[in-house]
Amino acid sequence: MGLVLFKSGDSLSRKILDRQFNLLQQQAAHPIKNDVIIVGINEDSFKKFQEPFELWHPHLARFLQAMKAAGPSIVGLDIALPERSYQFMLPHYEEGLVKALQALSTQTPVVLARKLDAEGALRPVDGVLVSSVADSLASVTLCPEADGVVRRFDLNRCTVNAQGTSFAEVITARLGMQHLGIGLVDFSAGQKFDYIPFSHVLEWQDQSDVQRLKSAFSGRIVLLGVVSARAEKVRVPVPMALWSPMDKRVPEVLVQAQILRSMVGNGLITEIPLWGNACLALVAALLWVGRSGWIKLLVFAVSPIALWLLATWMLGKGIYLPLGSILLSGLFAFIARLGYESILQLRDRKGLRQLFDSYVNHEVLNEIVSGKIDSSLDGERVRVCLLHARIKDFSRRVQEGEPQASVILLNEYFSEMALAVHQHKGTLDKFAGSDLLAFFGAPQTLESPERSALEAAQEMLLRQREVNSRLQENGIPAIEIEIALHVGQVVIGHVGSASRKDYTALGTEVDVVKALVDLAQGAGCPVVCSAEVAEAVRIAGGISEVGERVVAGASLYVYGWTPSLLGRK
Structure with a gap:
């Protein structure tokens, strides 16, 4: 990774x-005080001079003579110099170029470029030209990165023992600058390059326009290179040619000039150490x-x-x-x-x-899982309506009946009662014997927990009929259920051991509703409730007063309720 x-x-x-x-x-872009001047051999130059480029000796000699008159600080010939002498074909043809090189080098340093051939090897240069200027030959090798773009000056990335032999290094050394090391080329140094056409320089020389030559080149670093479409192109991070302002493939001489800008300006850009990164x-x-x-x-x-x-x-x-x-x-x-x-x-x-899953219906469960309903796992105090239901005389039935019948009875009973509770957005607390405890208002907040609990109680009584019908088909006596409803503040949370926890209600109000169900039989109604619950159903009718009773050690006014739907068959 x-x-x-x-x-x-x-x-x-x-x-x-x-x-x-x-x-x-x-x-x-920061300006360069003594910027590099490029003399460009463009397409017009190739059209003007009909000889093959390898035989441009007279034109190059005139250029060198112009440089001698102009007085630049250094001249770099970033062109493909002849590989061999043509003396055998054209006697004395190269003498003019040799003399011009020697004459210029006596007052101005001259650096000759050693280009690469098609296979990437350094091309030889005519020995006569090389010997005319001592220690002037330098490699113009550039080392692109993995994506083919030249960003760094570091010949060791693609050559061996090349330090000090590059075109830019030799030029800066001749200018008296110490070795500047390796680093990123500063492509923010200076503006885009323009060039002075090679043919213009020769015209100024032919016209002996020394003033113009000095104005353009005196004291400057001058590079001669090909800038036409036939030039060797190099990929760089930014456009560099003023005559082609969007092109990031530029003539190689421009890259050499930018390296020199970096070296003579603020220096090459230093990369922070790998450990820092x-x-x-x-x-x-x-x-x-x-x-x-x-x-x-x-x-x-x-x-x-x-x-x-x-x-x-x-x-x-x-x-x-x-x-x-x-x-x-x-x-x-x-x-x-x-x-x-x-x-x-x-x-x-x-x-x-x-x-x-076993406490609430699937609609509420999905809202809990999605985070729309707070599940309150750590416990909180909530106002809920408690529902306690049980089968009348269940203990006696268990004692007198068959074990299998008791299990069948409870399974039928709890299945239907759980559906009734869930249908009205209630939460099942626990089953104990035939007792069922549920509450309304947590974890889902309800507009009227009392009304939801009353509707659930009514639904339970209706489902009791269906349970009795199935029980009688199996030869099991019918049942009667007693339901108590009470509203109050309780603590809701998950309680239990590390291996098992129940989502349950805790508090005095739970004790009250458990005790309240004992009054159902004497009230003559299937449902008994406290006053606050009775108020929620009073408009529907079926409410009867049981009176004030002591329930779980406290005085409570109790009401009975017989849902009107129970009269329907």
């Missing part, structure tokens, strides 16, 4: 770096720590922008901070944390589904 992140980060860093260089070039990537990985939320999302959204601005500012100051591995580390940590939390949420939802 680390290797994948490193490679992906390297690729991302290159893309970000190119955007940074483009921004700096457009908005914050690794430390920042580890800091970004801290996005794993802590639960996801708005603050972390804000940090995740703002950090890349802040880092990009910081790194761009540093790049303008000559320090390169690769952002790819840092950003990918933060992104991976953030996404991994989201995935981890999603797994935890799925586990929690599964746990909630298992916990509440």
Whole structure:
């Protein structure tokens, strides 16, 4: 995983770096005090001079004579010089070029480029030309990165023992500058290049226009190179040619000129050490720590922008901070944390589904799992309406009847009663013998828990008829159920051991409703309830006063209720 992140980060860093260089070039390019001057051999020059380029000796000699008159600080010939002498064909043909080289080199350093052939090997240069200027030959090799773009000056990336032999290094050494090491080329140094046509320089020389030559070249670094369509092209991060303002494939001489700009300007750009980048990537990985939320999302959204601005500012100051591995580390940590939390949420939802599956209906269960209803696992105080139901004389039936009949009875009974409770958004608390305890108002908040409980009680009495019908088919006597309803504040939560917990109601009101059901038989009604519950159903009728009673040690006014629907067959 680390290797994948490193490679992906390297690729991302290159893309970000190119955007940074483009921004700096457009908005914050720093000027060069003594900029490099390019003399360009363009298509017009090739049309004007009909000889093959290998036989341009007279024209090159005139150019060198012009440079001698102009007085530049150094001249670099970034062109493919003849590989061999043509003395055997044209006696004395190259003498003019040799003399011009020797004459210029006595007052101005001259550096000759050694180009590459089609196979990438250094091409030989005519020995006569090389010997005319001592120690002047230099390689114009450039080392592109994995994506084919030249961003760095470091010949050791693609050659062996090349230090000090490159075109730019030899030029700066001749200018008396110490070895400037390796680093990123500063593509924000200077504006896009323009060039002075080669043919114009020769015209000024032919016209003996020394003033114009001095004005253009005196004291400057001058590079001669091909800028026409037939020039060797190099891919770079930013457009560099003023005559082709959108093209990132530029003549090789422009790249050499930009390297020189970097060296004689603020220097090559230094990359922070690998360990520094690794430390920042580890800091970004801290996005794993802590639960996801708005603050972390804000940090995740703002950090890349802040880092990009910081790194761009540093790049303008000559320090390169690769952002790819840092950003990918933060992104991976953030996404991994989201995935981890999603797994935890799925586990929690599964746990909630298992916990509440037998307590509430599926509609309420789905809302609990989705988080729309607070499940209150830790416990909270809630106002609910409690329902306690039981089968009349059940203990006697169990004692006198067959065991199988008792089990069948309870299964039939509880199945129907649970449906009645769930249908009216109630929560089953527990089964104990024939007793059933349920509550309304938690975990789902209800507009009127009392009314929902009354409707559930009515539904239970109606379903009792269906239960009795099936029991009688099996030869089991019919049952009567007694129901008590009471409203009050209780504690709701999950209670139990580590291996088993029940979602249950706790408190005095639970004791009250359990004691209240004992009054059902004497009340002559299937349902008994406290005054607050009776008030919710009074308009529907069927309410009768039982009177004030002592229930669970407290005085309580009790009412009986016979639902009107029970009269329907």
